[in-house]
Amino acid sequence: MSELVHIxxxxxxxxxxxxxxxxxLSMIAGTPFQIVNLRAGRxxxxxxxxxxACVKAAAKVCSAKVDGAKLxxxxxxxxxxxxxxxxxxxEIGTAGSAPLLLHTLALPLALxxxxxxxxxxxxxxxxxxxxxxxxxxxWAVLLRxxxxxxxxxxxxxxxxxAGGGEIRARIQPATRITPFVxxxxxxxxxxxxxxxxxxxxxxxxxxQRDRALQCLQDAGLAAGxxxxxxxxxxxxxxxxxxxxxEGGGRACYAALGALGKRAERxxxxxxxxxxxxxDTRAAVDSHTADQLLLPLALxDGPSEFTVPRVxxxxxxxxxxxxxxxxxxxxxxxxxxxxxxxxxxxxSRE
Numbered sequence: 001m002s003e004l005v006h007i008x009x010x011x012x013x014x015x016x017x018x019x020x021x022x023x024x025l026s027m028i029a030g031t032p033f034q035i036v037n038l039r040a041g042r043x044x045x046x047x048x049x050x051x052x053a054c055v056k057a058a059a060k061v062c063s064a065k066v067d068g069a070k071l072x073x074x075x076x077x078x079x080x081x082x083x084x085x086x087x088x089x090x091e092i093g094t095a096g097s098a099p100l101l102l103h104t105l106a107l108p109l110a111l112x113x114x115x116x117x118x119x120x121x122x123x124x125x126x127x128x129x130x131x132x133x134x135x136x137x138x139w140a141v142l143l144r145x146x147x148x149x150x151x152x153x154x155x156x157x158x159x160x161x162a163g164g165g166e167i168r169a170r171i172q173p174a175t176r177i178t179p180f181v182x183x184x185x186x187x188x189x190x191x192x193x194x195x196x197x198x199x200x201x202x203x204x205x206x207x208q209r210d211r212a213l214q215c216l217q218d219a220g221l222a223a224g225x226x227x228x229x230x231x232x233x234x235x236x237x238x239x240x241x242x243x244x245x246e247g248g249g250r251a252c253y254a255a256l257g258a259l260g261k262r263a264e265r266x267x268x269x270x271x272x273x274x275x276x277x278x279d280t281r282a283a284v285d286s287h288t289a290d291q292l293l294l295p296l297a298l299x300d301g302p303s304e305f306t307v308p309r310v311x312x313x314x315x316x317x318x319x320x321x322x323x324x325x326x327x328x329x330x331x332x333x334x335x336x337x338x339x340x341x342x343x344x345x346x347s348r349e
Contacts, residue, residue, distance in 0.1 A: 005033040005323050009074075010040035012316030016051050017290070020104045021317055023058040023078065024294060025324035027108035032079040033324075039074075046072040050096025050122065054104045057090040061105060085112040085173070092122030095163035097129035102169055107295055109171045110148050116171045124158040124165035125198075125238050130287060131254045132157070132167055133194055133240045138252035139291055145248070146295055148174045157198045159236025159256075179299035182283035183306035183340065186246025191216070193225035193241040193270075197257075198232030204263045205229075208239045211267035219275055237263065239270045249283030280338050282308035289341065293317050296343045297327045303343045310339040 005026075009018050022033050039045045047055070052071055055078070059066045063081035090101060098120040109116040124132040130139065136152045143150055149172035158165020195209040209225045216223050223241070237257030244250050255269035277285055284292065289307045293314070296303040307314065310333045318329035318341075325345075333339020 003031075005031055007033055007035040007320060007323065008037055009035050010037040012312050012319065015039060015042070015313070016100070017313060017317055018320055019051055019076070020054055020100060021294060021320045022324070023054060023104050024107055025321065026078055026080045027058060027062045027083050028111060028298070029324050030080055031324055032077070034075065034077040036075045038076065046074045047076070048096070049094045050092055050100065053090060053092040053096060053122070054101055057088070057101060058104055061088060061108065083108045083112040085109050085114040085116040087117045089119040090121070092163070095123035095126050095158060095160045097126055098122040098124055098158065098165060098167050099130045099132060099135050102135065102167065103291065106150055106169065106171055107148070107298075110150070110174045111298075113173050115173060118169040118171065120167045120169070122158060122165060123160060123163045124154065124167055125236055125256055126158070126160040127256060131238060131240065131256070132165070133196075133238065134252055134254055134287070137240070137242050138250060138288055142250065142288065142292065143295065145178065145180060146299065147176055147178045148295060154230070157196075157230040157232040157236065159198060159232060159234045162234030164233035177295055177299040179296060179301040179303040179343075179345070180248065181304045182247065182249050183281075183304065184247070185249045185281055185283045185306065188243060188278075189246055190244040191221055191223040191241070193223055193239065194228060195225055196228045196230050196238045198230040198237070199235045200237060202227065202229060204237055204257070207263035208237065208267045211264045212239060212241065212271050215267065215271040215275075237266060239266050241270050241274045243274060243278070245283070247283070250288065251277045251282075251285040252288065253277070253285065277308050280308040282306045282338060286311055286314065290314055290317055293321055293329060293341070293343065297321050297325055297329065297345050299343070299345045302345065304340065306338065306340050307333075308338055310335050310337060314341070
């Protein structure tokens with residue numbers, strides 16, 4: 001057995017990302033790990049249902065031996081076996097994030113040599129997690145540039161607190177991961193969006209769209225925003241905006257509705273975030289930056305991209321990756337300011 005990697009879950013950002021990144025890397029590298037002080041700084045520390053679902057799903061995919069896989073556990077030991085591509089189905093059982101579960105499993109399965117098909121049940125449009133549409137229009141697009149083909153389908157949306165959504169992902173085997181350089185950011189080429197509702201009157205999505213278009217017009221920008229009804233067991237709304245730039249840069253921001261939250265406020269949240277980004281020189285938004293680190297750490301050459309803000313989430317994720325892989329992630333820039341990320345990856349020879 002490879003030497004056990006020790007992770008302190010209270011380090012840096014201290015959230016569930018440390019666990020998910022560790023699970024992915026453990027499966028890819030075949031390296032066991034132990035994480036302690038899981039989510040120590042959170043209101044409800046330890047494993048919550050969506051984190052436990054990630055542990056159990058990863059364990060099933062690679063026949064891992066696991067200690068501490070129970071709700072509330074603050075320590076988990078994970079000893080992976082070989083990753084088994086194929087057809088898998090996992091249900092979180094709450095409004096826990098299905099996109100974050102997909103993040104945990106996608107790269108290990110893509111590198112396992114054969115096609116995999118995943119069916120994931122849970123929340124698809126929930127707070128503090130990427131939405132399904134972020135995955136489809138941002139994450140999967142950038143993965144394809146690296147040679148990782150993940151085809152996504154939304155069977156039904158799952159909003160907080162009801163959940164009940166379902167995502168299907170077809171993951172093709174990746175023979176190599178291609179590095180890339182994003183930045184400095186070029187001119188804005190395209191600005192588009194989606195305003196959606198689930199089990200609510202379509203007029204709410206129209207109001208979200210109209211408010212966003214007005215805000216963007218006031219800033220001298222034009223966009224095309226599609227209004228859609230999403231199949232769903234619960235009720236919810238979303239507005240997503242995507243900006244694409246010369247040179248390959250992309251920024252994606254989404255805001256979600258909630259009980260008592262006006263459609264105009266949803267639109268304001270998404271447009272304000274995008275406009276703040278446009279005031280920087282960054283090539284990708286902060287959430288995308290977090291998600292690029294792991295695949296680019298396994299690319300067959302160095303990568304570089306600029307970010308609007310050096311977050312503790314980004315730096316913590318970088319340090320965890322370096323625990324598992326012989327790579328170096330350098331982040332130039334002070335905390336909470338613009339920065340540049342350089343990735344000198346591990347060789348997969």
